[in-house]
Amino acid sequence: MGVFDKAKTVSHLGAEERGPYICLECEESFEVLYHSCPVCDAYDVRRAKWVE
Structure with missing residues (x-):
């Protein structure tokens, strides 16, 4: 793992935008x-x- 890969992992760059709440069963995300x-x-x- 390179320096940039580590930085990307720690900062969550490139990750999908998710809501602040998540269902652990179906993995749907919500704003409330x-x-x-x-x-x-x-x-x-x-x-x-x-969860993360």
């Missing part, structure tokens, strides 16, 4: 926190920062 996922009805919606 839901109690249950509106896509798959799972109760595993969490802050994306905590």
